Amino acid sequence: MDRFTDIGEFGFIDRIAAHAQRNRVLCGIGDDCAVMAAGQERVRLVTVDAMVEGVHFVPQAPPEGVGYKLLAASLSDVAAMGGKPTDAVVAVSASGNCDVGYVERIYNGLFACADRFDVAVVGGDTTRTSGALVLSLTLTGEMARDQVCYRSGAQVGDAVYVSGTLGDAVGGLGVVLGDVDLPDEVRTALLQRHYRPEPRLDLGQALAETRAVTAMIDVSDGVASDLSHICQQSGVSAVIRAAAIPMSRAFVKFCEVSGKEELDLALTGGEDFELLFSVSHKQVDKVEALAEAYSICRIGEIVAGDGSVMIEDGDGKRVLLEELGYDHFGG
Numbered sequence: 101m102d103r104f105t106d107i108g109e110f111g112f113i114d115r116i117a118a119h120a121q122r123n124r125v126l127c128g129i130g131d132d133c134a135v136m137a138a139g140q141e142r143v144r145l146v147t148v149d150a151m152v153e154g155v156h157f158v159p160q161a162p163p164e165g166v167g168y169k170l171l172a173a174s175l176s177d178v179a180a181m182g183g184k185p186t187d188a189v190v191a192v193s194a195s196g197n198c199d200v201g202y203v204e205r206i207y208n209g210l211f212a213c214a215d216r217f218d219v220a221v222v223g224g225d226t227t228r229t230s231g232a233l234v235l236s237l238t239l240t241g242e243m244a245r246d247q248v249c250y251r252s253g254a255q256v257g258d259a260v261y262v263s264g265t266l267g268d269a270v271g272g273l274g275v276v277l278g279d280v281d282l283p284d285e286v287r288t289a290l291l292q293r294h295y296r297p298e299p300r301l302d303l304g305q306a307l308a309e310t311r312a313v314t315a316m317i318d319v320s321d322g323v324a325s326d327l328s329h330i331c332q333q334s335g336v337s338a339v340i341r342a343a344a345i346p347m348s349r350a351f352v353k354f355c356e357v358s359g360k361e362e363l364d365l366a367l368t369g370g371e372d373f374e375l376l377f378s379v380s381h382k383q384v385d386k387v388e389a390l391a392e393a394y395s396i397c398r399i400g401e402i403v404a405g406d407g408s409v410m411i412e413d414g415d416g417k418r419v420l421l422e423e424l425g426y427d428h429f430g431g
């Protein structure tokens with residue numbers, strides 16, 4: 101018998117991926133969203149995310165934040181294809197003595213996110229469980245077929261970019277767990293990034309319209325892990341420059357006070373929900389033109405290789421990143 105802890109989340113996905121193929125399916129398992137043909141020129145996007153009490157959120161988490169983040173995580177997957185979100189369905193499994201008011205507050209947060217990003221919550225399912233509270237959300241989206249940004253198109257010589265700053269969400273988790281003494285404005289900034297992540301939908305759509313993006317993913321497991329997904333699916337490697345990794349002042353303060361190593365945490369901390377993407381070197385200007393309206397930062401290059409990610413220090417020395425983020429079953 102193989103256990104999940106033996107094969108890991110990604111080992112399990114490999115086993116079931118072969119069953120997802122049909123003609124209308126342009127991309128099944130293995131990208132941020134599944135992509136299905138919807139006529140000649142459009143596609144439909146579908147993604148699902150689940151959150152389990154005690155695994156994805158701690159009991160002291162504000163329920164509105166849990167609900168907001170449940171939808172925001174899926175919105176980020178639609179953003180990572182360059183798409184526009186449309187509708188959501190939500191399933192909740194709760195034990196018989198679970199506080200209804202608590203679950204209602206989770207839904208309040210979810211609806212606040214849905215209103216903000218113009219998503220309709222069109223249905224769902226409620227079931228009873230003997231254990232922890234489980235929430236699952238399925239989101240659909242749509243976009244032009246010839247603009248979809250898959251993970252698999254990165255080419256040697258492409259520039260690698262990331263939006264926003266990295267590490268804030270994991271800093272926010274440190275604040276929730278209460279193990280650091282920080283100024284109020286730092287706490288507030290990090291908690292905001294942890295519970296109210298900003299899916300980069302406008303940026304994702306703007307990037308898709310440039311047609312200069314060769315591969316894109318959202319930062320859910322940490323840049324080290326997420327960039328390795330792009331590299332493995334594109335058959336290339338990547339080099340990122342340590343000095344170019346964008347970090348917020350709040351995150352740097354958090355690391356200083358908690359004694360954490362900034363670069364390690366920025367590269368392996370998950371759930372920043374920023375966009376990580378490669379751009380054809382001939383078309384970098386089209387993406388640089390977006391830098392006036394959006395926070396984007398060039399962090400490295402795609403090089404020939406076997407799917408690995410290297411980090412380059414100030415002296416040009418390159419080190420392979422072995423620590424690749426967070427696998428849900430710890431495999």
Ligand SMILES: [Mg+2]
Binds near residue numbers: 132176177180317320
């Ligand atoms: Mg994703």
